[in-house]
Amino acid sequence: xxxxxxxxxxxxxxxxxxxxxxxxxxxxxxxxxxxxxxxxxxxxxxxxxxxxxxxxxxxxxxxxxxxxxxxxxxxxxxxxxxxxxxxxxxxxxxxxxxxxxxxxxxxxxxxx
Amino acid sequence: xxxxxxxxxxxxxxxxxxxxxxxxxxxxxxxxxxxxxxxxxxxxxxxxxxxxxxxxxxxxxxxxxxxxxxxxxxxxxxxxxxxxxxxxxxxxxxxxxxxxxxxxxxxxxxxxxxxx
Numbered sequence: 001x002x003x004x005x006x007x008x009x010x011x012x013x014x015x016x017x018x019x020x021x022x023x024x025x026x027x028x029x030x031x032x033x034x035x036x037x038x039x040x041x042x043x044x045x046x047x048x049x050x051x052x053x054x055x056x057x058x059x060x061x062x063x064x065x066x067x068x069x070x071x072x073x074x075x076x077x078x079x080x081x082x083x084x085x086x087x088x089x090x091x092x093x094x095x096x097x098x099x100x101x102x103x104x105x106x107x108x109x110x111x112x
Numbered sequence: 113x114x115x116x117x118x119x120x121x122x123x124x125x126x127x128x129x130x131x132x133x134x135x136x137x138x139x140x141x142x143x144x145x146x147x148x149x150x151x152x153x154x155x156x157x158x159x160x161x162x163x164x165x166x167x168x169x170x171x172x173x174x175x176x177x178x179x180x181x182x183x184x185x186x187x188x189x190x191x192x193x194x195x196x197x198x199x200x201x202x203x204x205x206x207x208x209x210x211x212x213x214x215x216x217x218x219x220x221x222x223x224x225x226x227x228x
Contacts, residue, residue, distance in 0.1 A: 041222075043219030044203070089155070099160070
């Protein structure tokens with residue numbers, strides 16, 4: 001059974017810092033891994049999707065990496081801003097089913 | 113594009129009552145998913161549909177839960193009878209592809225359900 005873990009559960013940084021969020025999964029047989037952002041009272045917004053054959057994806061100040069063999073992904077946020085404050089969740093899609101298995105998220109607070 | 117639309121945004125009901133949550137996916141999306149989010153268990157997939165057909169309902173917690181998708185533009189999640197432990201935020205999501213291999217999910221803003 002696939003299990004997805006995110007560390008840390010919460011993170012507070014001053015504005016302008018670069019930061020890394022971590023995601024680990026137990027079953028490396030995945031199709032892809034996605035990073036989402038969730039604002040309070042809102043649904044999830046997809047940030048980046050990395051196919052199993054890819055090593056990383058970039059969008060603006062965000063860079064996500066994937067190491068299937070070690071069951072790890074990182075989300076790098078450069079030059080953090082207060083507007084980046086949100087919960088970040090990773091999710092893996094694997095196996096024969098059409099399911100995304102979500103981690104429990106990292107609550108990020110960027111202090112102005 | 114109005115996105116995935118869920119209603120109601122908030123629902124407060126008493127234990128034993130029937131609850132119906134509604135979802136309108138993005139037009140043209142072939143797959144629809146119902147998730148439940150709680151502090152204790154995070155996001156859990158309850159059921160998903162491809163082309164209006166339920167494919168996997170193994171995440172539905174009990175027979176009290178049922179979901180339907182009568183057409184491509186509407187789905188419901190029903191809880192009957194509701195219990196306090198059903199209190200959670202219920203999300204609907206849709207995807208343009210039959211599989212989520214290479215297409216991201218689009219989430220609605222959720223329905224916050226409180227059962228007293």
